[in-house]
Amino acid sequence: MDHFEVRDYDAAGRIGELRVPRAGVTVETPALLPVINPHLRTVTPRALERDFGAEILITNSYILYNSDKYRERALSEGLHDLYDFSGAIMTDSGSFQLAEYGDIDVDTPEILSFQRDIGSDIATPVDIPTSPTASREQAERELDETQTALETAAGVDTGDMLVNAPIQGATYPDLRERAADHAYGTGLDVFPVGAVVPLLNDYRYAEMVDIVAAAKRGLGADAPVHLFGAGHPMMFALAAAAGCDLFDSAAYALYARDDRYLTVRGTEHLADLEYLPCSCPICTDHTPSGLAAHGDDRREELLARHNLHVTYAEIRRVKQAIRQGNLLELVEERARAHPAMTDGYRALLDHAEQLERTDPTRKSTFFHVSAESARRPAVGRHHDRLDRFAVDADTVLLTEGGNNDRFDETWRLKPPFGPFPRGLSKTYPLTAQVPNRPSRPAYEAAAEGVDRLVAANPDVEFTVGHFGWPASALDHLPERVDRIDLSEEDGG
Amino acid sequence: MDHFEVRDYDAAGRIGELRVPRAGVTVETPALLPVINPHLRTVTPRALERDFGAEILITNSYILYNSDKYRERALSEGLHDLYDFSGAIMTDSGSFQLAEYGDIDVDTPEILSFQRDIGSDIATPVDIPTSPTASREQAERELDETQTALETAAGVDTGDMLVNAPIQGATYPDLRERAADHAYGTGLDVFPVGAVVPLLNDYRYAEMVDIVAAAKRGLGADAPVHLFGAGHPMMFALAAAAGCDLFDSAAYALYARDDRYLTVRGTEHLADLEYLPCSCPICTDHTPSGLAAHGDDRREELLARHNLHVTYAEIRRVKQAIRQGNLLELVEERARAHPAMTDGYRALLDHAEQLERTDPTRKSTFFHVSAESARRPAVGRHHDRLDRFAVDADTVLLTEGGNNDRFDETWRLKPPFGPFPRGLSKTYPLTAQVPNRPSRPAYEAAAEGVDRLVAANPDVEFTVGHFGWPASALDHLPERVDRIDLSEEDGG
Numbered sequence: 016m017d018h019f020e021v022r023d024y025d026a027a028g029r030i031g032e033l034r035v036p037r038a039g040v041t042v043e044t045p046a047l048l049p050v051i052n053p054h055l056r057t058v059t060p061r062a063l064e065r066d067f068g069a070e071i072l073i074t075n076s077y078i079l080y081n082s083d084k085y086r087e088r089a090l091s092e093g094l095h096d097l098y099d100f101s102g103a104i105m106t107d108s109g110s111f112q113l114a115e116y117g118d119i120d121v122d123t124p125e126i127l128s129f130q131r132d133i134g135s136d137i138a139t140p141v142d143i144p145t146s147p148t149a150s151r152e153q154a155e156r157e158l159d160e161t162q163t164a165l166e167t168a169a170g171v172d173t174g175d176m177l178v179n180a181p182i183q184g185a186t187y188p189d190l191r192e193r194a195a196d197h198a199y200g201t202g203l204d205v206f207p208v209g210a211v212v213p214l215l216n217d218y219r220y221a222e223m224v225d226i227v228a229a230a231k232r233g234l235g236a237d238a239p240v241h242l243f244g245a246g247h248p249m250m251f252a253l254a255a256a257a258g259c260d261l262f263d264s265a266a267y268a269l270y271a272r273d274d275r276y277l278t279v280r281g282t283e284h285l286a287d288l289e290y291l292p293c294s295c296p297i298c299t300d301h302t303p304s305g306l307a308a309h310g311d312d313r314r315e316e317l318l319a320r321h322n323l324h325v326t327y328a329e330i331r332r333v334k335q336a337i338r339q340g341n342l343l344e345l346v347e348e349r350a351r352a353h354p355a356m357t358d359g360y361r362a363l364l365d366h367a368e369q370l371e372r373t374d375p376t377r378k379s380t381f382f383h384v385s386a387e388s389a390r391r392p393a394v395g396r397h398h399d400r401l402d403r404f405a406v407d408a409d410t411v412l413l414t415e416g417g418n419n420d421r422f423d424e425t426w427r428l429k430p431p432f433g434p435f436p437r438g439l440s441k442t443y444p445l446t447a448q449v450p451n452r453p454s455r456p457a458y459e460a461a462a463e464g465v466d467r468l469v470a471a472n473p474d475v476e477f478t479v480g481h482f483g484w485p486a487s488a489l490d491h492l493p494e495r496v497d498r499i500d501l502s503e504e505d506g507g
Numbered sequence: 508m509d510h511f512e513v514r515d516y517d518a519a520g521r522i523g524e525l526r527v528p529r530a531g532v533t534v535e536t537p538a539l540l541p542v543i544n545p546h547l548r549t550v551t552p553r554a555l556e557r558d559f560g561a562e563i564l565i566t567n568s569y570i571l572y573n574s575d576k577y578r579e580r581a582l583s584e585g586l587h588d589l590y591d592f593s594g595a596i597m598t599d600s601g602s603f604q605l606a607e608y609g610d611i612d613v614d615t616p617e618i619l620s621f622q623r624d625i626g627s628d629i630a631t632p633v634d635i636p637t638s639p640t641a642s643r644e645q646a647e648r649e650l651d652e653t654q655t656a657l658e659t660a661a662g663v664d665t666g667d668m669l670v671n672a673p674i675q676g677a678t679y680p681d682l683r684e685r686a687a688d689h690a691y692g693t694g695l696d697v698f699p700v701g702a703v704v705p706l707l708n709d710y711r712y713a714e715m716v717d718i719v720a721a722a723k724r725g726l727g728a729d730a731p732v733h734l735f736g737a738g739h740p741m742m743f744a745l746a747a748a749a750g751c752d753l754f755d756s757a758a759y760a761l762y763a764r765d766d767r768y769l770t771v772r773g774t775e776h777l778a779d780l781e782y783l784p785c786s787c788p789i790c791t792d793h794t795p796s797g798l799a800a801h802g803d804d805r806r807e808e809l810l811a812r813h814n815l816h817v818t819y820a821e822i823r824r825v826k827q828a829i830r831q832g833n834l835l836e837l838v839e840e841r842a843r844a845h846p847a848m849t850d851g852y853r854a855l856l857d858h859a860e861q862l863e864r865t866d867p868t869r870k871s872t873f874f875h876v877s878a879e880s881a882r883r884p885a886v887g888r889h890h891d892r893l894d895r896f897a898v899d900a901d902t903v904l905l906t907e908g909g910n911n912d913r914f915d916e917t918w919r920l921k922p923p924f925g926p927f928p929r930g931l932s933k934t935y936p937l938t939a940q941v942p943n944r945p946s947r948p949a950y951e952a953a954a955e956g957v958d959r960l961v962a963a964n965p966d967v968e969f970t971v972g973h974f975g976w977p978a979s980a981l982d983h984l985p986e987r988v989d990r991i992d993l994s995e996e997d998g999g
Contacts, residue, residue, distance in 0.1 A: 290827040294820035295786040328786035335782040351839040351876040354942040384843040386878040386946055450846040
């Protein structure tokens with residue numbers, strides 16, 4: 016796809032460049048699209064651009080289509096003048112309203128034409144968002160309709176406006192994968208993963224991850240993925256690591272309206288805050304009671320600005336982590352904000368092999384910081400390498416410490432990776448920093464590594480030197496491997 | 508101690524109020540004391556007060572004592588005018604220089620008098636900071652000297668100036684505890700835990716936690732504890748949870764001088780940043796290249812301000828977490844910033860019983876978010892309760908789901924806590940949110956809970972209903988307990 020170029024990868028996350036021809040701009044991803052409701056402008060698009068660096072927005076074309084106040088202005092002035100915004104503008108269609116109210120009075124060709132006429136840069140057809148509670152039968156039936164809409168959209172003359180190809184399929188991974196494959200084949204441009212908002216509202220992050228992973232399997236690597244409706248900064252890192260490039264947020268404004276305050280650890284109510292746990296310009300200049308004392312409109316604006324600062328800072332943090340090669344370390348932290356985020360991270364690691372395909376082989380130092388770390392892609396990749404290591408010696412010591420001339424060769428042994436030849440000590444990921452007290456999964460993963468090396472070298476005699484490994488790891492070693500408990504040895 | 512009052516607890520962390528009579532102010536703790544070097548004023552005390560809300564600073568009296576430029580001015584104007592600061596000012600003595608250079612030319616009575624004469628609000632005697640590499644013999648010998656200095660200090664007339672009683676003892680917990688007990692008995696006012704900077708510089712957070720825990724055992728609960736030299740925001744939550752009330756930071760300025768950039772996840776070099784991963788007023792108004800383009804002095808000031816914003820925001824975040832009762836949830840996140848922080852958290856949990864004594868029995872919802880969560884104080888407290896539960900029935904089902912009329916009573920069973928009567932379902936910590944897929948330690952802790960209840964009720968028949976617990980948990984159950992694997996049952 017010539018309008019999306021990937022620069023750096025980390026897990027399935029990437030820094031990308033989305034060229035938006037009609038807007039004449041290139042948007043760097045991951046990117047956040049603040050939702051603009053024409054009727055409620057808490058923070059103006061001009062302020063979003065100037066104060067938050069917004070390069071792209073999203074607004075609902077169906078609201079404009081039905082708006083006495085704005086329809087004609089949108090058609091005559093165009094969105095960029097209507098909103099006073101010089102970046103890219105994405106529009107969604109009536110699909111959200113379709114999901115909410117059951118019916119809308121416009122079809123794909125009509126709404127696409129309207130979006131083109133009002134100057135949208137990235138438009139959306141009328142797909143059928145399928146609820147996570149839908150039966151298999153309903154999900155398949157609605158997916159057929161969505162696919163028809165996409166095919167229709169592909170046939171409409173949209174000039175240089177880009178077009179979204181939403182991916183549906185409810186919570187059925189095979190349907191999501193099929194939907195993605197079909198969408199990618201339409202030649203349309205951007206790939207929203209739709210109908211996830213009910214999941215996110217219910218903290219069902221593990222299912223979100225499974226759905227994204229399924230969609231990614233059906234799409235090409237050069238397909239930009241938009242997690243439609245996902246705007247809470249707490250889950251950006253997780254969703255980015257799964258391969259999402261675009262997010263959108265109405266939360267910044269809706270939450271502000273309710274005195275709700277975003278953080279990367281969740282959401283607070285202003286009334287519960289005795290201190291403002293944030294370094295943004297709003298929070299370094301106010302106290303909670305000071306904010307509460309403002310009139311409603313001013314307080315709403317200040318909270319919306321805080322929410323935007325937190326949101327955009329997390330996008331920058333995610334991008335910096337991708338650039339440095341420690342996105343998964345950021346996910347490790349965010350995974351502790353809520354048990355559902357822990358589930359989400361564990362679900363992400365279920366897809367480690369899929370993530371491994373794009374995970375760079377050289378990155379920042381691997382930090383082993385939890386039981387989950389043992390399942391990271393770099394560990395599985397090392398084990399796969401061990402399958403292919405032909406050891407050219409008769410006796411090999413695999414040890415956590417020290418050498419021993421008794422053996423032809425001495426290799427290092429490091430949880431969670433397992434064994435490796437000393438020559439690899441300075442290469443990623445074997446430069447990993449691990450706690451002095453790793454948890455059981457780290458030792459078990461190291462034992463798995465031993466297993467793999469031993470199985471690949473049936474004629475070599477291996478001995479493992481360990482500092483008091485737990486039984487669950489030692490039991491995992493092949494029987495024919497000797498063990499030396501170095502923690503019991505008295506020197507030499 | 509009538510100058511320190513504790514308001515809220517969370518683990519061993521607390522919100523406190525330190526009354527500083529000579530300054531006529533009360534400082535809320537945990538608090539951060541920025542270090543002011545009179546010769547290098549990157550950010551002025553006035554700006555610290557106005558822009559960061561600084562209520563208290565620290566400066567080195569020995570530098571002033573030996574300064575041609577400032578000694579006389581300090582004596583004639585007093586520190587508050589010299590620094591143009593209206594809050595509290597703590598001074599340290601020459602101990603740091605003693606540790607660095609091996610000797611200083613002033614003793615405790617002299618330097619205390621000097622501190623009083625220049626208007627210090629909280630002064631420090633000349634203690635002997637003992638290196639973490641010191642032998643036991645050296646640590647004991649130097650502790651004797653420190654204790655002599657404290658006793659001397661207690662006899663000096665310091666008016667209403669408060670006096671620090673530093674706690675030494677190197678890395679020997681029993682010495683630290685003894686030192687703390689002695690210090691508390693002197694009647695002096697604030698209790699710095701000294702000579703931890705070398706540990707912190709080497710990321711030895713587990714040892715820092717063990718040292719703080721030891722000092723806390725020797726001190727009264729009303730003794731304010733200052734972790735001397737600890738200023739990196741990454742570890743505030745951990746140190747606060749261990750019971751530290753005061754921190755000081757020279758890092759904000761020293762790091763800025765070297766283009767080093769603080770975050771709660773560690774330290775970055777400006778040259779490595781392509782994006783600024785922060786929401787502070789500096790970072791929302793610049794790019795990395797924009798910062799780099801400034802002249803050295805301006806860039807240093809901007810970076811110092813960023814560093815201060817991050818630091819003060821984390822103090823607010825820690826205080827808010829204590830207020831809400833979710834400080835340990837914040838520690839859970841920070842523990843993933845570096846493997847040494849993971850070790851630090853695990854060391855903290857080794858002291859769970861000690862933390863439990865002050866941990867409130869009613870708090871915010873317990874979030875089980877890692878293998879470590881199973882060792883949190885609230886879990887151990889629940890197990891202790893189970894030791895005292897006299898069950899008044901013959902047959903009891905302890906189950907993860909459903910009821911069964913076969914049994915006299917049905918109790919709930921919830922990892923990591925274990926069994927509890929249904930009447931407690933809505934009380935902390937049993938309202939805990941746990942992942943759909945808890946890790947093994949959670950199940951094992953639940954099995955430990957079953958163990959305790961069963962041992963306390965030898966005449967009752969217990970049955971455990973579980974959804975496919977791992978073998979390591981099931982093996983932990985007493986033999987006489989029946990097990991039903993509910994994941995294999997077909998209804999009813």
